[in-house]
Amino acid sequence: MRGIGEAARASGLSVSALRFYDSAGVLVPAAVDPLTGYRRYTGEQIRAARLIAGLRRVGMPVAEIAQVVRDLSDPFSVRVRLDGHLARLEAGLADARRELLRLHTLLDLEEKLMxxxxxxxxxxxxxxxxxxxxxxxxxxxxxxxxxxxxxxxxxxxxxxxxxxxxxxxxxxxxxxxxxxxxxxxxxxxxxxxxxxxxxxxxxxxxxxxxxxxxxxxxxKPLDLDFPDWRRLIGPGPESRRVTVDVAELRGLLDGAPVIDREHEGRAYPVSVLAVDPAGSVRFAGADEWAADDGAHVAVNREFLLEALDAGGAGQLVLELDGPVRPLAVRPVGGESHFSLLMPVRH
CATH class of the missing domain: 3.10.150.10 (DNA Polymerase III, subunit A, domain 2)
Structure with missing residues (x-):
């Protein structure tokens, strides 16, 4: 048997590394002097130590190195583990290449202000x-x-x-x-x-x-400042959120009173949307619009139809804040897209 210094020279592992693998249970010496603590290794353990040194150089985790050492009597199992580690290294290298390429691209974009x-x-x-x-x-x-x-x-x-x-x-x-x-x-x-x-x-x-x-x-983009749209999108303190079926709302809208208005020389139809105390949606007439009781909102009828089209089929949420704030048309269960319609004042 060989002492720890000789084992270190023969295997390529340092003395401290051999001590570490002993304490970790990976390569326990064949004999330890009870008085001096001097470690001694067999020829088979030197072979295992050489393998450990190589696996250490390629970055195999300690737990897997220990399993390889335990499997030394089964070369096929050892080769399977080596191939598996190689596959992980190759995958990691591919990931590193992609990440470095992404970083190069990011630097190029930032240099070009793109x-x-x-x-x-x-x-x-x-x-x-x-x-x-x-x-x-x-x-x-x-x-x-x-x-x-x-x-x-x-x-x-x-x-x-x-x-x-x-x-x-x-x-x-x-x-x-x-x-x-x-x-x-x-x-x-x-x-x-x-x-x-x-x-x-x-x-x-x-x-x-x-x-x-x-x-x-x-x-080419247009060189102008777009208004601050975010200040309009939040619900007001008294907003009412009502879930409606798009097809049913369209049916109500088809039979709803239409109020003709004119703005900047253009005529357009107005519909007055109201929510009853029970939470049902309906369309009101001109008299209720004139009452200005805060329980309704009047909008351009064609704009409402286009907002319903953009909202998609099924159900939508209508958000009403009274006659002076926009009507919000939002999807159920998400905020991926929505529309705000400016109210028409009586």
Whole structure:
């Protein structure tokens, strides 16, 4: 048998390492002098120590090294464990390469003051469908378009024509600096028409470039400040939230009184939405609207229909804060998209 110093030289492990593997139960010496504590190793243990030294160099965890040592009498099992560790190392190297590539990309984006958004084309199209209806009729001072804001792991789209506002948020991978750009309506519509798969959208202060497969869209954002839309979206202290079935509400709306109004030389129909004490929704007439009792809100009828279309089928939540605050149309069980309709004053 060999002493610990000789075993260290023969195996490539240091004396302290041999002591560590002894205390860890990985390689217990064949004999220990009870008076001096001197450790002695057999030829088989030297072979095991050489294997331990190699496994240590490739980063195998101590618990797995111990199992390899226990399996030395079964070479097949040892080889299986070695192959498994190699597979983990290769997977870890692939992950490291991807992460380093991502960091290089992030540095490139920050140097160019660019933001990159990646998300499924279906998610981008759905978010645009939920807001574009509110931008179509926009005129000065805010032209027709869509605000794009990036967040931590999502992108928010906002559109308004001053009489209504629509907001939609979609999960996305966001790299680079935070972005807040106002896209012209034509560019937003082109983005909605991109094909399937994932869409990558690169944003800078003077350029928008999107790609999905072999299809590309490019354009320029508008140089203007979008209003602070967030101050409008929170519910008021007295808001009433009512869950409605879209089909039933449409049926009520078809038979509801229509009040004609005119604004800036344009005629439009008005519907007066009210909530009874029992919580049921109905449409009121002109007399109740004139009473201004705070239990209703009057909105442009066509705007309401478009908000219901954007909200989707099934159920929606209507949020009423009285006749002077917007009517909110929100999805049930989430805030991924919603619309606000400005009230029409009597």
């Amino acid at each position: 933001t990159r958004i990646t998300l499924p084309a279906t998610a981008l199209s759905a978010a645009l469908d939920a807001v574009l209806f509110a931008a179509v009729g926009a005129t000065d001072p805010l032209p027709a378009g869509v605000l794009v804001e990036t967040g931590d792991g999502d992108v928010t789209l906002v559109a308004t024509d001053r009489y209504r506002i629509a907001v939609a948020t979609a999960p996305a991978t966001v790299e680079g600096s935070a972005a807040r750009l106002f896209l012209p309506l034509t560019l937003a519509e082109d983005l909605r028409g991109l094909g399937g798969g994932d869409v990558t959208v690169d944003l800078t202060a003077d350029r928008v470039a999107a790609q999905a497969g072999d299809r590309t869209v490019e354009g």
